[in-house]
Amino acid sequence: MSATPTPYLTSEALSTFIRTALAEDVGDGDHSSLAAIPADARNRAHLLVKGEGVLAGVALAQLIFKEVDPTLQLAVQLEDGARIRVGDVAFTVEGPARSILTAERLVLNCMQRMSGIATHTAHLTSLLAGTKALLLDTRKTTPNFRICEKWAVLIGGGANHRYGLFDMIMLKDNHVDYAGGIAAAVQATKEYLQRTGRQLPIEVETRTLAEVQQALDAGGLARIMLDNMAPAQLREAVALVAGRVPLEASGGITEQTIAEVAATGVDFISVGALTHSAGSLDLSLKAY
Missing domain, CATH: 3.90.1170.20 (Quinolinate phosphoribosyl transferase, N-terminal domain)
Incomplete structure (x- = not known):
């Protein structure tokens, strides 16, 4: 995707x-x-x-x-x-x-x-040279100024993640925990989309390799987020998924670590600091 x-x-x-x-x-x-x-x-x-x-x-x-x-x-x-x-x-x-x-x-x-x-x-994007990883922003933006901040990311050579809560379904850790697990959260989401007639991509946040497997088993996902995983764990996740679903690395990624994260083979890297710390x-x- x-x-x-x-x-x-x-x-x-x-x-x-x-x-x-x-x-x-x-x-x-x-x-x-x-x-x-x-x-x-x-x-x-x-x-x-x-x-x-x-x-x-x-x-x-x-x-x-x-x-x-x-x-x-x-x-x-x-x-x-x-x-x-x-x-x-x-x-x-x-x-x-x-x-x-x-x-x-x-x-x-x-x-x-x-x-x-x-x-x-532009600086962080230059650190991804030689990899397939695409740099994404997040919703960590200034209230009422998001339109300008996300536009600026595009101008700098990055790409936009979802704009808001309305244009993509992202099942994060709290959604998963409240719903009773990844399988339950994804199933409820599919039923909601069918019931409401909406066509929205679904992304699931995972914290462990076991959760990555659960996300794969649930199926129907546009992307799997790998949250706060070390490079070695990211490489394991990339091998486990084997290209079946695009992978997004996220959480605590800095100028010092982004190149190593990109080298693991993930498809996307989201960095909140693009907007909240620039x-x-x-x-x-x-x-x-």
């Missing part, structure tokens, strides 16, 4: 995110700009890179500026996914000065965070 596609990146979803974020920031008006800047003032600014990494959020910035003021004109020099260094200019924006100032902070907040995630993703890349919108 391939990584989850990106149906979440719709015009409607992005518009909703932008409008909600602007409402949070602007409220009843950008009074600093309204007070200090003449209504007819026109100016320009450029997005200045002050760090090294992978640029992300340019396409989103275009949508933000358009939402704030459709008359703003952007000239893009560097696209999403570009390798950047200190001193690069990603784009310029020109138009009503008040509008540039109102959009500035939301553009920077999104792009700095997204570029940090894309940079970290820093922000230093960017600035400067008048010129």
